[in-house]
Amino acid sequence: MRVFPALCLFFALAAPMSALADSLRDHALSLFEPLPERIATLDGRTVTEAEVALGQMLFFDPRLADDGATACTACHDPATGGDGNRPMSMGHAWQGGPQNAPTIFNATLNGARFWQGWDEDLAQAGTRDPYRAERIATPDRMVAVLASMPGYVAAFEAAFPGETNPIRPETASRALAAFASTLLTPAPFDDWLRGEGALPDEARKGLALFIDRGCAGCHQGVNLGGDSYHPLRVARVPGTEALPESGVCFALEEADGAEYLYRAGSLRNITRTSPYFSEGSVRSLPLAVQIMGRSQLGTDLTEAEADLITAFLATLQGRVPPITLPVLPDETALTPAPN
Amino acid sequence: MRVFPALCLFFALAAPMSALADSLRDHALSLFEPLPERIATLDGRTVTEAEVALGQMLFFDPRLADDGATACTACHDPATGGDGNRPMSMGHAWQGGPQNAPTIFNATLNGARFWQGWDEDLAQAGTRDPYRAERIATPDRMVAVLASMPGYVAAFEAAFPGETNPIRPETASRALAAFASTLLTPAPFDDWLRGEGALPDEARKGLALFIDRGCAGCHQGVNLGGDSYHPLRVARVPGTEALPESGVCFALEEADGAEYLYRAGSLRNITRTSPYFSEGSVRSLPLAVQIMGRSQLGTDLTEAEADLITAFLATLQGRVPPITLPVLPDETALTPAPN
Numbered sequence: 001m002r003v004f005p006a007l008c009l010f011f012a013l014a015a016p017m018s019a020l021a022d023s024l025r026d027h028a029l030s031l032f033e034p035l036p037e038r039i040a041t042l043d044g045r046t047v048t049e050a051e052v053a054l055g056q057m058l059f060f061d062p063r064l065a066d067d068g069a070t071a072c073t074a075c076h077d078p079a080t081g082g083d084g085n086r087p088m089s090m091g092h093a094w095q096g097g098p099q100n101a102p103t104i105f106n107a108t109l110n111g112a113r114f115w116q117g118w119d120e121d122l123a124q125a126g127t128r129d130p131y132r133a134e135r136i137a138t139p140d141r142m143v144a145v146l147a148s149m150p151g152y153v154a155a156f157e158a159a160f161p162g163e164t165n166p167i168r169p170e171t172a173s174r175a176l177a178a179f180a181s182t183l184l185t186p187a188p189f190d191d192w193l194r195g196e197g198a199l200p201d202e203a204r205k206g207l208a209l210f211i212d213r214g215c216a217g218c219h220q221g222v223n224l225g226g227d228s229y230h231p232l233r234v235a236r237v238p239g240t241e242a243l244p245e246s247g248v249c250f251a252l253e254e255a256d257g258a259e260y261l262y263r264a265g266s267l268r269n270i271t272r273t274s275p276y277f278s279e280g281s282v283r284s285l286p287l288a289v290q291i292m293g294r295s296q297l298g299t300d301l302t303e304a305e306a307d308l309i310t311a312f313l314a315t316l317q318g319r320v321p322p323i324t325l326p327v328l329p330d331e332t333a334l335t336p337a338p339n
Numbered sequence: 340m341r342v343f344p345a346l347c348l349f350f351a352l353a354a355p356m357s358a359l360a361d362s363l364r365d366h367a368l369s370l371f372e373p374l375p376e377r378i379a380t381l382d383g384r385t386v387t388e389a390e391v392a393l394g395q396m397l398f399f400d401p402r403l404a405d406d407g408a409t410a411c412t413a414c415h416d417p418a419t420g421g422d423g424n425r426p427m428s429m430g431h432a433w434q435g436g437p438q439n440a441p442t443i444f445n446a447t448l449n450g451a452r453f454w455q456g457w458d459e460d461l462a463q464a465g466t467r468d469p470y471r472a473e474r475i476a477t478p479d480r481m482v483a484v485l486a487s488m489p490g491y492v493a494a495f496e497a498a499f500p501g502e503t504n505p506i507r508p509e510t511a512s513r514a515l516a517a518f519a520s521t522l523l524t525p526a527p528f529d530d531w532l533r534g535e536g537a538l539p540d541e542a543r544k545g546l547a548l549f550i551d552r553g554c555a556g557c558h559q560g561v562n563l564g565g566d567s568y569h570p571l572r573v574a575r576v577p578g579t580e581a582l583p584e585s586g587v588c589f590a591l592e593e594a595d596g597a598e599y600l601y602r603a604g605s606l607r608n609i610t611r612t613s614p615y616f617s618e619g620s621v622r623s624l625p626l627a628v629q630i631m632g633r634s635q636l637g638t639d640l641t642e643a644e645a646d647l648i649t650a651f652l653a654t655l656q657g658r659v660p661p662i663t664l665p666v667l668p669d670e671t672a673l674t675p676a677p678n
Binding site: 068079324325 | 425429
């Protein structure tokens with residue numbers, strides 16, 4: 001008999017909460033998409049297991065770099081969020097790079113590649129201008145290194161059957177893109193979008209704020225960003241006391257024009273990819289949220305509001321797929337020495 | 340009926356070969372030991388799964404280094420033989436190290452640590468003088484980094500239960516040593532020593548030569564080396580045309596005394612750990628064999644003889660245990676920024 005009032009109270013409370021959650025989810029589904037389970041094709045081609053296996057080898061191989069020591073993992077470490085840990089990426093032989101390395105996780109689903117949009121296609125990453133710090137492997141040397149190892153010759157033949165000359169920078173890039181396409185990190189937010197789980201109350205409030213204040217204007221779609229370029233440069237910010245004045249960034253943009261068109265990064269795994277912005281100038285995520293609100297939306301988010309949005313962003317931290325370290329092919333007498 | 344002569348011929352040939360193989364194996368067993376299946380204790384303490392798991396996290400974590408980018412794997416890469424690929428190891432922020440990084444595989448079984456024997460105990464590696472390039476993490480900063488991440492706090496508590504202050508350089512070193520103790524690579528040579536497989540004919544000839552010429556005087560025991568220091572410094576050798584004159588190394592040793600006491604390295608996985616010697620001055624294994632013969636044993640090995648010994652050394656290339664890349668604990672607002 002005593003259970004009835006409690007049950008009535010439960011339903012009285014639960015009904016509006018459930019309606020609220022549904023309404024928010026409907027709204028969210030009009031702006032975002034859950035992460036796909038897998039990516040079956042790239043550029044219209046089926047991704048094969050042999051391509052993925054080869055790409056995984058290349059991704060972990062420091063010998064492809066001119067210095068013999070800088071693998072893709074140096075800046076895109078799957079153990080620590082798929083990005084680098086330094087503000088600016090280090091390229092060949094610890095040359096300072098010009099920008100912060102974004103995460104490799106879910107990068108295949110980004111429509112916009114690189115902070116400044118140099119490349120339209122992730123598979124073109126290997127064929128860019130050699131002055132870039134990211135360009136740590138010169139194509140001729142990389143091909144010579146790969147062709148010197150029977151294990152790689154066999155892996156390229158398996159991945160690109162029927163090609164007379166399978167070891168090329170383009171095929172290496174395709175294999176790398178195939179491996180990268182497997183690096184998807186489904187998150188609690190995806191579960192919730194699919195109706196398979198709840199979001200913590202603070203995260204729901206943060207999501208509502210995220211939509212209401214306009215963050216989703218740029219950070220939308222399957223990756224919540226990573227899809228478009230915008231006229232803004234985030235000024236270097238040393239600490240919380242040094243938030244830029246409203247308008248500073250827009251003034252920079254006006255002065256320098258298109259040079260300061262920057263990508264709205266994907267927010268997936270953003271809790272794991274500090275430091276933030278293209279120059280890695282900010283380490284605190286709530287602070288980064290406040291800076292974006294001010295400089296991009298002209299809205300002053302309170303610390304409490306930034307914390308709520310951060311609680312939502314935490315639901316984008318995904319489950320990393322298990323990655324077994326490859327045992328790489330053995331060098332031979334023909335393998336070029338590192339520079 | 341026609342099968343009998345063939346069978347007789349088979350037994351006529353097989354009997355002496357088998358006897359030869361057995362005799363060589365008996366001799367080999369008096370000098371070498373097969374790799375153990377696992378290492379159950381270190382310094383008298385049982386190696387626990389929690390220690391190993393923590394050590395694996397630490398081994399792959401670039402954030403422990405002052406530069407935030409140099410994990411243990413930078414110089415001891417399990418994907419490419421457990422060593423570095425450059426002649427000289429690169430330490431913190433691409434500082435040139437003074438020596439070539441030896442492989443981490445089977446290192447637990449080395450009685451002699453480091454090229455020059457600074458440390459008696461692998462677990463002391465974390466507490467050495469800070470001027471060393473290998474010393475990429477200053478202890479206070481490393482402890483601050485670890486203590487800032489709840490994931491590490493829990494992992495240290497699990498690995499060192501009952502300790503009031505489990506996060507210390509010494510416990511980190513113990514965990515790293517526990518993980519390293521799992522990195523054993525049983526090889527065809529071990530199978531053969533155990534009577535579970537055959538060695539190729541060239542490898543048997545190479546092994547007989549290896550023993551006959553005295554190589555096993557220093558390269559003996561379970562790791563075929565890694566157990567003792569000897570008065571020699573291998574001079575830098577740019578190529579095959581520049582083999583040092585006999586006696587050059589001994590002259591160096593006489594001039595400089597104990598500074599040139601160097602470790603006889605383990606020969607396990609030597610086919611995968613080019614370049615060779617403490618300064619990584621030689622990339623060809625047969626050449627390295629010839630140099631050792633001349634400078635250490637006073638014997639001029641022909642190219643054919645060096646090739647046979649190399650064929651034997653190839654049977655020491657072991658099966659690498661599967662290693663899953665850890666997903667490392669998340670940084671917090673308290674985590675120190677990289678220097």
